[in-house]
Amino acid sequence: MNSSAPTPSAAYRTTATGTPAGARLLAGWYDTGRPADLNEHLLRYGPPPVAMARGHRHSMPLLRAVEAAGLTGRGGAGFPTAAKLRAVAARRGRAVVVVNAMESEPPSRKDQFLLAVAPHLVLDGAVLAAEAVGADTVHICLPRGRPAQYQQLHTALGDRGRAHLDVVSLLLHALPHTYVSSESTSLVRWLNGGEARPLGNPPRSHERGVARLPTLVHNAETLAHLALVARYGPDWYRQTGTSDEPGTTLVTVSGAVAAPGVLEVALGTPLATLLDGAGGPTEPLRAVLLGGFAGVWLPAGHLRTPLTRHDLAELGAAPGAGALVALPRAACGLTETARVLAYLAAHSARQCGPCRLGLPAVAEDFAALAAGRPDPDLLSRLHRRTGLLPDRGACRHPDGAARLAASALRTFADDVDHHLTRGACPNAHRPPLLPVPPAEPPEAWR
Amino acid sequence: MTRARTLRIDRIACTGHGLCAELLPELVDLDEWGYPVLAQAAVPARLESHARRAVAACPVLALRTERPPR
Numbered sequence: 001m002n003s004s005a006p007t008p009s010a011a012y013r014t015t016a017t018g019t020p021a022g023a024r025l026l027a028g029w030y031d032t033g034r035p036a037d038l039n040e041h042l043l044r045y046g047p048p049p050v051a052m053a054r055g056h057r058h059s060m061p062l063l064r065a066v067e068a069a070g071l072t073g074r075g076g077a078g079f080p081t082a083a084k085l086r087a088v089a090a091r092r093g094r095a096v097v098v099v100n101a102m103e104s105e106p107p108s109r110k111d112q113f114l115l116a117v118a119p120h121l122v123l124d125g126a127v128l129a130a131e132a133v134g135a136d137t138v139h140i141c142l143p144r145g146r147p148a149q150y151q152q153l154h155t156a157l158g159d160r161g162r163a164h165l166d167v168v169s170l171l172l173h174a175l176p177h178t179y180v181s182s183e184s185t186s187l188v189r190w191l192n193g194g195e196a197r198p199l200g201n202p203p204r205s206h207e208r209g210v211a212r213l214p215t216l217v218h219n220a221e222t223l224a225h226l227a228l229v230a231r232y233g234p235d236w237y238r239q240t241g242t243s244d245e246p247g248t249t250l251v252t253v254s255g256a257v258a259a260p261g262v263l264e265v266a267l268g269t270p271l272a273t274l275l276d277g278a279g280g281p282t283e284p285l286r287a288v289l290l291g292g293f294a295g296v297w298l299p300a301g302h303l304r305t306p307l308t309r310h311d312l313a314e315l316g317a318a319p320g321a322g323a324l325v326a327l328p329r330a331a332c333g334l335t336e337t338a339r340v341l342a343y344l345a346a347h348s349a350r351q352c353g354p355c356r357l358g359l360p361a362v363a364e365d366f367a368a369l370a371a372g373r374p375d376p377d378l379l380s381r382l383h384r385r386t387g388l389l390p391d392r393g394a395c396r397h398p399d400g401a402a403r404l405a406a407s408a409l410r411t412f413a414d415d416v417d418h419h420l421t422r423g424a425c426p427n428a429h430r431p432p433l434l435p436v437p438p439a440e441p442p443e444a445w446r
Numbered sequence: 447m448t449r450a451r452t453l454r455i456d457r458i459a460c461t462g463h464g465l466c467a468e469l470l471p472e473l474v475d476l477d478e479w480g481y482p483v484l485a486q487a488a489v490p491a492r493l494e495s496h497a498r499r500a501v502a503a504c505p506v507l508a509l510r511t512e513r514p515p516r
Contacts, residue, residue: 200458352457353481388477394457 022240024248025224026264029117035152038159041120045231047165048124052230053131062132063089066226068234070246075100075182075219076291076321078309081226084216087206088133091214095135097168098191098210099126101220102143102175102182105292106343106435108323110250111220112149113262118224119156123170125223128230130168133216138170141187143177150174178442179293179347183395184217186349195445197349200394219321221250241267245308249319253278255326255433256285265307267319272303274324286329287411289434291320293340294400297333297411316407325434332427333412334419337404338363338370339432342439344401349445354389354398361385362405369416372424379420382409451511452487453497459508466509469500482509 028036028044036044053062067082088095099122103111115122126138142150150172157170173191175181181196188209190196209215218226225247229237238246245267251274254260258279265274271288275281285300296317298305305311312318327333341363348355365382368374382405389402409416418425453473455466462480472493475483489497489511501509 200456353460353462353477353479354457357479357481358477385478388483392457392481392483 022248022266023264024228025114025118025121025221025250026262035117036120038120038156038163038165041118042163045121045124045227048127048227049230050128050131050167053128060089060132062128062230065229065234069229069237070234070244071222071225071229071237072245072309073219074221074225074249074321076105076294078318081218081222084206084218085129085132088214088216091207093134093213095130095133095214095216096210097126097130097133097135097138098184098187098215098217099138099140099220099223100182100184100187100217102141102177102187103220103321104143104177104179104182105294105321105323106437107252107254107289107292107325108321109252110262110322112146113252114221114224114250115149115153119153120160121224121227122220123156123160123166124230125218125225125227126170127166127168128227129216129218129223133214135216136168138168139187139191139210140170140172141191142172142174143181144174145177176442176444176446178349178445179344180349180395180397181442181445183397185395187217188215190446197351197445198395198397242306242308242310244310249307249322251307251322251324253324253326254435255288255324256282256328256331257326258282268306268308268311270304270306271298271324274307275303275326281326282328284329285326286331287327287333289325289327289336290317290323292323293344293404294396295320295323296403296407297327297337298407299411316403327433330427331430331433332370332415332425333408334366334370334415335424335428336432336434337408337412338366339436339439340434341366341401341405343436344397344404346439346441348397349395350441352393352398354392358385358389358392359398359401362389362401366405366408369419370424370428372419372422372428374420379416449514450488450490451494451497452514453484453489454487454510454512455482455484456508456510459506461506461508463505465503465505466500469503470496473497474500 023030071081072078101111130138176196183198185199186196188205189199191210205215241247248264252262263277287297287299345360345363350356362385386402386405389398464476464480467474467476473485
């Protein structure tokens with residue numbers, strides 16, 4: 001994606017529907033309808049309460065608050081934030097904090113949106129996390145190709161510098177924008193002077209990451225939530241969401257909905273309500289893609305499922321980074337999936353066998369299926385090859401592609417039949433729906 | 447009680463020579479391109495010497511065994 005304008009008003013819904021009840025990260029945006037500069041941010045929230053993040057690493061108020069709040073990562077994996085903080089805080093010596101704002105999922109815009117409308121909330125969270133783990137440097141990683149976003153954050157950092165707000169230094173970086181360069185080890189590798197390609201474990205970043213120091217990598221949205229937990233405490237945080245999965249989360253809703261955009265919703269909100277929040281479906285739906293290109297196709301019959309890890313796990317799905325795409329009944333899920341797989345294959349780091357050979361083979365088979373040109377062995381071969389992708393790479397890229405392919409074969413089983421026996425379905429010739437970038441290898445890894 | 451050692455493959459280093467599957471077929475299979483597929487990571491005691499041999503034979507040092515962390 002080369003979209004260069006993070007200006008929210010142009011690309012996203014404005015305040016026409018009023019301030020949604022319970023908005024937290026986006027409350028300021030809903031109130032004012034414009035991005036919050038430092039003055040406005042300080043008026044609303046005051047300076048980051050860094051005293052919260054000081055003290056002994058086991059008893060520090062911030063760590064206890066984040067733990068009691070039950071905050072989890074919003075980058076996709078959903079790992080408990082306090083556990084990550086603790087793992088880095090427990091290491092001896094100086095640490096490093098990395099803000100992951102790469103947002104490489106093409107159907108996701110939430111981090112870009114959040115950084116556009118409330119940059120200082122994210123930066124406060126980064127500064128607080130740095131204080132908590134004993135870091136004096138925060139690296140903010142953005143993808144190249146969004147110069148307006150870079151400029152806006154550059155300005156935000158300048159404002160903070162002139163206000164002498166932070167003790168830690170905040171450094172802005174623009175990294176190669178590939179699908180896998182958002183992986184946390186890709187960031188660490190790039191910041192160490194290497195290519196933005198994933199690394200295998202060990203050592204894990206929290207043990208030895210940037211400059212060989214213990215490194216905390218958090219998604220931008222996660223840090224914004226942390227900044228609010230630091231101010232208002234865990235009880236406030238738990239007032240919304242479910243008891244097991246409290247709080248709000250940002251979602252990006254697109255596809256066949258009237259008003260695509262970024263929403264802030266309580267965890268546990270049914271998927272159908274998310275679609276309604278984005279103006280509702282514009283035509284009858286066949287399925288939704290939840291969790292981005294590494295996500296899962298869910299049949300429209302599951303739209304009453306609440307957005308929680310627990311409820312979605314039963315369907316083999318997960319909230320991921322909160323990207324939801326509505327696929328109309330008059331679309332071909334196989335064709336859409338084939339396009340995504342071709343892109344995922346082209347954008348692999350080409351480091352491990354499954355990504356260099358297995359994923360392109362799966363993508364090719366899927367393209368033949370989508371085109372209605374199968375050979376007799378295609379389906380069994382596709383199942384076998386898809387089954388051999390997970391758990392066999394240095395990162396989870398092949399796992400995500402396999403999850404998507406397998407869910408497509410399940411959810412679009414009727415179409416699979418049609419394509420195998422009677423050629424491509426009529427919908428296969430409709431214009432594509434998903435925003436899939438060209439299936440070409442990245443230009444640069446450094 | 448000693449815990450079973452586990453096989454670990456450095457997937458980036460691995461170039462699919464396939465010696466591991468030859469020396470340790472009980473635990474390692476190959477996909478159609480010659481890259482290893484682990485039947486299980488845990489190495490039973492009776493296969494430990496075979497596993498050691500497979501580790502030593504890997505030309506790119508991509509295979510190792512390790513004790514799982516407690």
